[in-house]
Amino acid sequence: MNFDEILSDPDLGSGTFSILRRTWTQECGVPRITGVEEIFAFGTVHPALPAQLELLPEEYRHEPVVLIHSTEPLSLGEEQGDSWTAPDEILCGDAVYRVFQVRPWQAYGFWKAWAVRI
Numbered sequence: 111m112n113f114d115e116i117l118s119d120p121d122l123g124s125g126t127f128s129i130l131r132r133t134w135t136q137e138c139g140v141p142r143i144t145g146v147e148e149i150f151a152f153g154t155v156h157p158a159l160p161a162q163l164e165l166l167p168e169e170y171r172h173e174p175v176v177l178i179h180s181t182e183p184l185s186l187g188e189e190q191g192d193s194w195t196a197p198d199e200i201l202c203g204d205a206v207y208r209v210f211q212v213r214p215w216q217a218y219g220f221w222k223a224w225a226v227r228i
Contacts, residue, residue: 117153117181117220124154128201129182135193144193151182155202158224166211166224174227176200176207184212184223200225 117124133145158166158175166175178184178200186209187197200207207225214221 117179122154123156124152126150126152127155129180129184130199130201131185132196132199133193134196149182151180153178153180153182153220155200155207162224170210170224170226174205174207176202176225176227178207178209178221178223178225180221180223181219182221183214184209184221186210186212198223198225199228 127150129149129151131147131149132143133147134141135144136142155176155178158177162177163171163175185195185198187195198209200209206228208228209223209225211224212221213223
């Protein structure tokens with residue numbers, strides 16, 4: 111089963127949002143941004159429910175958290191020797207959220223992630 115049709119239905123709160131993926135490197139002990147990639151994605155971004163917040167680590171329970179379902183892969187960041195990518199940042203409306211947990215559901219055509227407002 112592919113969920114593309116559900117994740118593109120505006121009646122279910124679907125829409126577009128941007129994913130910022132920053133690449134960093136360390137030069138002389140100082141971290142520097144070497145690139146920013148903006149990816150346009152489609153899916154849903156909804157506030158997390160109180161029952162969902164109870165399952166999250168304590169540090170995130172008192173901050174605005176959203177649950178994201180996206181057809182675009184989401185990342186917690188990756189280390190690649192002297193360089194790395196930071197966790198994805200989601201731009202939705204006037205808010206920016208940093209992804210802190212990702213559940214890949216590629217078999218169904220989407221990724222599920224939780225992000226905290228920054």
